[in-house]
Amino acid sequence: MQDTIFLDRLGAHAVAVETLLAALLSTSKRDGEIARPTRLFAAMRHGALNGGKRLRPALVIESAALFGGSAEAALRVAAALECIHCYSLIHDDLPAMDNDDLRRGQPTVHKAFDEAAAILAGDSLLTYAFEIVASSETPLAAEQKIDLTLALAQAAGPGGMAGGQALDLEAETKVLCEAEIIVMQSMKTGALIRFACEAGAIIGSAGRQERDRMIRFGQIIGLAFQLRDDLLDLVADSATLGKATGKDAARGKGTLPSLKGVAWTENRLAELIAEAQSLLSPYGARAAMLIKLASYVATREK
């Protein structure tokens, strides 16, 4: 698959997700709702419609396509997952957490609105994600929706992403060993990415073996994503990256690239790309987009 075809398709997924999120977060009241508070929804839109890469949604959509799952259902689950990702960014940016004023060049939600609005916008996006999955507008069987709800709650909750953020904050005051870094990262960033790939298998009614294969594929993508992120923080210049670099070192946070070195990291990333290709080889050309996504995640320059 050529890079231009790949990038066009990635871009098209991002546009589709952005469009659906804009509709879901509009101010028009829906069934089952008492009212849609104007300022709260504005804060939710500020945090969710921010032109992100929409990597997780792309993984849901392409994984579902691999198993012939409903594209409409995949897009809705992708939007739900992105709501959770965006809530986590809003809360992570808060003064009591990472205290960031900017995200993608825009004021963070607590800067553009206020802290209370940012807390509530995050809470609301998190809760709304489960409504989107369970909604009658998501064309899936109840069993599939419950599988997705359970896997999403586990990926996002205290045994997954939220727990990973708690461990990451603790890491600012204590030095983590290699094993602790791996656990923390597999929770903080790995869990949602793994869910994205598993979700496609659920949407496509794949069997247990294929679902486990997609979980493993998601783990590989999650590892590669984090290694690449940490490597860029270590070696890229901030102009290329579009954000401050050296942040991890400045916060005293150990990462695998800082512990093991640049050469080890680049070698490990190449291994992960190869493992991803090998895992999906049974699907032949149908998995081309997912394999390209793995290599994109592991080699991106920002």
Place this chain on the structure above:
Amino acid sequence: MQDTIFLDRLGAHAVAVETLLAALLSTSKRDGEIARPTRLFAAMRHGALNGGKRLRPALVIESAALFGGSAEAALRVAAALECIHCYSLIHDDLPAMDNDDLRRGQPTVHKAFDEAAAILAGDSLLTYAFEIVASSETPLAAEQKIDLTLALAQAAGPGGMAGGQALDLEAETKVLCEAEIIVMQSMKTGALIRFACEAGAIIGSAGRQERDRMIRFGQIIGLAFQLRDDLLDLVADSATLGKATGKDAARGKGTLPSLKGVAWTENRLAELIAEAQSLLSPYGARAAMLIKLASYVATREK
């Protein structure tokens, strides 16, 4: 039904919910979780195992019993709902929101731990609630679990409780009219109480008509709960209530009792009790506990 029997049964429900929550929030890792961060789970327990009245769980349990629903399932849904109620208290207490140092005589979570831990403990309890409902340990059909997930997400989300808190914060800087107060309260406190009653009907596989009846019963209980709360804030002395009174007036917040007076409020509460009795009269003695709950909510002294 005698008061002692009623109070004993209410107490037994509270103990059952507290016991299940303690087990669900223990540090032992469960299937699908990568790890359970010790301090995060301690903060979650601090916020959830606080000896509350457990009114919402009692409504789930008694409503499910009315329709012959599984007591085990009802207890788990009750615990999930209480996780959501407790998350909302943790976040509402934060410095950026109501800035409360004490809850039920104990330090609030951000005081006992820190702000970041309180934000993450709230996020985690909210997410975990959906895991509890969807879990294979909850003995319900997938359709029932999806109905519960959808109704719970709508009740807790931006069109429900979280939206009501956003409107309540705005009310500190602008004066709400009667209609706006009613909308705000039906979202902030009404939505979860209404869900509690509807949940029992779902757990007991009740038909549409009975489910709508329980939604209406939940609305009545929610209205009575809030009117009584506001009345106590207006007229009770703080020694009886065990917390500061006159808080609403001090914050410049209008309530229905402050707008319409004590006599109007007492009359309205009596009407609501009568309406609750009349709604459940088709169920005869089987609804005695729920009717008693309505009158308890409307007449409690704290």
